[in-house]
Amino acid sequence: DAAASPREVAGQPLVIAHRGNSSLAPENTLPALDSAARSGADLLEIDVDYTRDGEIVVLHDDSVDRTTDGTGNVRELTSSDVRALDAGGWFSPLYAGTPIPTLDDVLDFVTASDATLLLEFKSSWSERRIGEALALIESHGAEDRVIAQSFDTTTLASLRDAAPGLARMVLVDEIDDPVASAEEFDAIGVNPRGEDVLGRREIVDEIHDAGLLTYVWTVDDAQDWAGLADAGVDGIVTNRPDRLAGWLASD
Numbered sequence: 096d097a098a099a100s101p102r103e104v105a106g107q108p109l110v111i112a113h114r115g116n117s118s119l120a121p122e123n124t125l126p127a128l129d130s131a132a133r134s135g136a137d138l139l140e141i142d143v144d145y146t147r148d149g150e151i152v153v154l155h156d157d158s159v160d161r162t163t164d165g166t167g168n169v170r171e172l173t174s175s176d177v178r179a180l181d182a183g184g185w186f187s188p189l190y191a192g193t194p195i196p197t198l199d200d201v202l203d204f205v206t207a208s209d210a211t212l213l214l215e216f217k218s219s220w221s222e223r224r225i226g227e228a229l230a231l232i233e234s235h236g237a238e239d240r241v242i243a244q245s246f247d248t249t250t251l252a253s254l255r256d257a258a259p260g261l262a263r264m265v266l267v268d269e270i271d272d273p274v275a276s277a278e279e280f281d282a283i284g285v286n287p288r289g290e291d292v293l294g295r296r297e298i299v300d301e302i303h304d305a306g307l308l309t310y311v312w313t314v315d316d317a318q319d320w321a322g323l324a325d326a327g328v329d330g331i332v333t334n335r336p337d338r339l340a341g342w343l344a345s346d
């Protein structure tokens with residue numbers, strides 16, 4: 096549970112694995128999540144979208160083209176189309192045949208391994224779709240193991256209205272008024288780019304003064320980790336959770 100993390104107690108940022116341990120295993124797959132959990136990540140970040148027939152699957156892009164051996168937009172493919180894809184061979188022959196996991200698969204992993212998800216909803220989700228995601232999360236008893244996040248304002252409103260009990264955070268492409276953004280969606284925090292926070296460090300105090308958290312993305316450089324830890328961010332999303340965990344442990 097993220098709240099009990101020794102890093103949090105020590106005032107260190109949480110280690111958040113971006114798409115799993117995506118430097119060492121294919122992004123958004125179970126091997127990447129397993130590697131991240133073993134490397135000491137506090138939170139596992141994944142992206143979800145849904146198929147034409149409503150299966151919630153773990154994928155970053157709108158289309159399967161970049162990260163699988165198939166083509167097409169996920170919302171136009173069926174769940175059986177998606178299940179047949181190889182989401183590992185593009186990364187390394189060692190991972191050939193690794194499937195795109197469903198959210199159901201990931202929730203099995205999360206409950207079995209005592210992990211917590213930072214679950215990014217990609218594109219626009221209606222209240223009905225969010226209700227389906229919530230029902231799946233509840234069927235695993237995993238409501239306390241999931242923090243939802245999105246850039247999309249329709250999705251954030253759906254999360255607020257259809258899943259009020261699920262913690263949520265607002266992703267922002269640019270820092271405008273982070274506190275107002277979080278308050279609009281009754282969120283626990285607001286998540287900007289790490290580089291934007293490095294250019295405007297006082298924003299972290301503003302966010303904390305409003306009683307909010309901030310998890311910044313996506314930062315792989317130790318000098319930047321130092322600046323962000325110094326600014327007091329609550330979490331750092333990284334492609335190198337193994338290295339960030341090691342760096343914090345040696346601090």
Ligand code: G3P
Pocket residue numbers: 113140142155215266312313332
């Ligand atoms: O956690 C935030 C980060 O994942 C947002 O960017 O494009 O990698 O989903 P993206």
Ligand code: CA
Pocket residue numbers: 140141142215
């Ligand atoms: Ca993401």
